[in-house]
Amino acid sequence: MSLSPEIFIDDPADPRLAPYAAIRERDLVGRQGRFIVEGEVTLRLMLSAASRFRTESILLLPERVAGLADLLGALPDPPPVYCAARAMMSAVAGFPIHRGVLAVGLTGTPPEPDALIPALPEPATVLALVGLTNHDNVGGLLRNAAAFGADAVLLDPETCDPLYRKAIRVSAGAALTVPFARAASADALLDLAERHDLVPLAMTPGAEHDIADAPLPARALVLLGSEGPGLAPALMAKSRTIRIGMAPGFDSLNVATAGAIALRELWRARRRV
Amino acid sequence: MSLSPEIFIDDPADPRLAPYAAIRERDLVGRQGRFIVEGEVTLRLMLSAASRFRTESILLLPERVAGLADLLGALPDPPPVYCAARAMMSAVAGFPIHRGVLAVGLTGTPPEPDALIPALPEPATVLALVGLTNHDNVGGLLRNAAAFGADAVLLDPETCDPLYRKAIRVSAGAALTVPFARAASADALLDLAERHDLVPLAMTPGAEHDIADAPLPARALVLLGSEGPGLAPALMAKSRTIRIGMAPGFDSLNVATAGAIALRELWRARRRV
Numbered sequence: 001m002s003l004s005p006e007i008f009i010d011d012p013a014d015p016r017l018a019p020y021a022a023i024r025e026r027d028l029v030g031r032q033g034r035f036i037v038e039g040e041v042t043l044r045l046m047l048s049a050a051s052r053f054r055t056e057s058i059l060l061l062p063e064r065v066a067g068l069a070d071l072l073g074a075l076p077d078p079p080p081v082y083c084a085a086r087a088m089m090s091a092v093a094g095f096p097i098h099r100g101v102l103a104v105g106l107t108g109t110p111p112e113p114d115a116l117i118p119a120l121p122e123p124a125t126v127l128a129l130v131g132l133t134n135h136d137n138v139g140g141l142l143r144n145a146a147a148f149g150a151d152a153v154l155l156d157p158e159t160c161d162p163l164y165r166k167a168i169r170v171s172a173g174a175a176l177t178v179p180f181a182r183a184a185s186a187d188a189l190l191d192l193a194e195r196h197d198l199v200p201l202a203m204t205p206g207a208e209h210d211i212a213d214a215p216l217p218a219r220a221l222v223l224l225g226s227e228g229p230g231l232a233p234a235l236m237a238k239s240r241t242i243r244i245g246m247a248p249g250f251d252s253l254n255v256a257t258a259g260a261i262a263l264r265e266l267w268r269a270r271r272r273v
Numbered sequence: 274m275s276l277s278p279e280i281f282i283d284d285p286a287d288p289r290l291a292p293y294a295a296i297r298e299r300d301l302v303g304r305q306g307r308f309i310v311e312g313e314v315t316l317r318l319m320l321s322a323a324s325r326f327r328t329e330s331i332l333l334l335p336e337r338v339a340g341l342a343d344l345l346g347a348l349p350d351p352p353p354v355y356c357a358a359r360a361m362m363s364a365v366a367g368f369p370i371h372r373g374v375l376a377v378g379l380t381g382t383p384p385e386p387d388a389l390i391p392a393l394p395e396p397a398t399v400l401a402l403v404g405l406t407n408h409d410n411v412g413g414l415l416r417n418a419a420a421f422g423a424d425a426v427l428l429d430p431e432t433c434d435p436l437y438r439k440a441i442r443v444s445a446g447a448a449l450t451v452p453f454a455r456a457a458s459a460d461a462l463l464d465l466a467e468r469h470d471l472v473p474l475a476m477t478p479g480a481e482h483d484i485a486d487a488p489l490p491a492r493a494l495v496l497l498g499s500e501g502p503g504l505a506p507a508l509m510a511k512s513r514t515i516r517i518g519m520a521p522g523f524d525s526l527n528v529a530t531a532g533a534i535a536l537r538e539l540w541r542a543r544r545r546v
Contacts, residue, residue, distance in 0.1 A: 050522070136409070140527060140530070143525065143526070143527065144526070144530065146520070146523040146525075147519045147520060147523055147524075147525060147526050148519065148520055149519075149520030170527075172525050174523065177523070212541060244537075245541075246420045246421065246422075247419070247420060247421055247422030247540065249323070250419040250420055250447065250450070251420075252416065252419075252420060252445050253416070253417070253420050253533070254413060254416065254443075254529075256527075256530065257413070257417065257529065257530050257533045260526070260530045260533065260534065261533065261534065261537065264517075264534060267520065268485060268518075
């Protein structure tokens with residue numbers, strides 16, 4: 001009944017499986033224009049209109065083919081679908097593949113930051129990540145950006161890749177749908193804000209204004225730094241600093257959580273207008 | 274200059290180091306009344322008045338002793354402080370100890386859930402975790418409970434231990450300060466709510482009321498379930514269901530993030546009264 005052109009492969013050295021080889025080791029060195037997607041939910045997202053990315057190929061356990069036939073059969077130009085037995089799939093990947101659904105996406109040409117910012121006079125919420133090297137936090141922030149309708153996410157050069165395998169997983173697939181781009185430097189983020197009339201809001205525990213009371217601009221660039229060092233003083237000096245009010249004695253939130261709260265307040269402020 | 278009675282140990286088989294042996298393996302099987310604390314910040318918290326737990330012993334690299342002398346010298350009844358060279362400390366622990374600060378805490382007798390709930394007519398915010406088996410999420414929720422002033426956290430039998438090593442770390446130490454207790458069952462959580470006049474608020478994406486618009490009770494039990502299966506229908510049927518409004522097309526938040534937003538709304542509602 002399957003309409004998908006699945007191709008059974010029984011040679012682990014088949015070159016068509018090369019992008020799936022030694023997945024964890026390759027996580028560390030990168031994949032030159034490719035990334036790995038795991039699980040049916042994220043694969044469906046990558047193949048949907050919401051995704052910005054092309055799927056190069058899909059690798060399934062035989063028992064997963066039928067469940068994806070509807071999806072693959074409906075695609076005008078489906079990618080190749082490879083099929084391999086569980087032991088071989090795990091041997092190629094280098095760890096046990098429980099869910100039996102892997103795919104390779106193509107990063108394509110990265111967009112320019114300027115291209116992602118809504119043009120005046122539209123309202124805009126853009127999230128800027130500075131020095132965030134933890135994949136869980138970057139994945140979580142992409143997820144929160146999707147949940148609270150951020151228009152785009154900008155990354156400084158130190159922030160890790162949202163298409164890293166774990167970041168995609170933690171993002172619940174939002175890394176494939178939320179537009180993101182890398183700026184040339186942290187200062188370049190402020191230049192972008194100026195050029196596009198975004199008010200830079202630097203999130204920092206020592207800020208004067210609580211986000212619950214501060215008037216929020218219709219066009220904002222929300223700057224988040226890492227939990228230890230935080231944002232550089234030079235960045236904060238050129239921004240409106242904002243804090244999240246907390247109970248006395250424990251002034252500490254995870255950066256992805258802080259981002260969720262800030263983006264939610266901006267999203268609600270926009271809806272009230 | 275140190276006032277602390279540090280004891281240099283150069284035999285990895287010294288029985289005083291036994292609680293520090295094979296830390297990762299022991300994470301899996303538990304420690305019979307003990308838990309491991311890592312890093313100076315969390316150790317300082319455990320030794321402070323904010324912590325509910327006694328410190329059984331401390332294990333430091335020699336170069337970390339001077340930096341902790343102020344703290345240890347000020348304690349009326351300091352725990353034993355052991356000192357070991359880096360190679361030996363790592364060999365005992367079973368992995369490289371970079372920060373050079375470990376300690377063993379004692380769980381003591383766990384409190385009864387009833388004892389942790391503020392008595393009427395005080396306002397109360399109690400967080401209840403149901404079926405949360407991920408240490409990052411439980412640690413994150415303890416952190417968020419501290420940040421937004423929850424009075425206590427209750428755990429169903431399936432939810433993992435907040436004193437698991439990774440949960441303490443992710444909690445930024447809040448697992449040592451926020452009172453928590455385990456209920457006999459998920460139903461027992463609702464019995465507790467009834468007994469203490471707490472309104473059960475079940476957080477679920479399909480709820481009728483958005484937390485931004487719903488009137489929030491002065492005494493609440495906030496119920497959170499795991500992201501996949503969510504809360505059991507029987508629990509939700511006996512609760513007021515509440516959702517967190519999100520942008521169209523992506524109705525998905527990490528459970529620790531959802532908890533942060535719910536606790537923050539309750540905390541703000543209490544402050545407005």
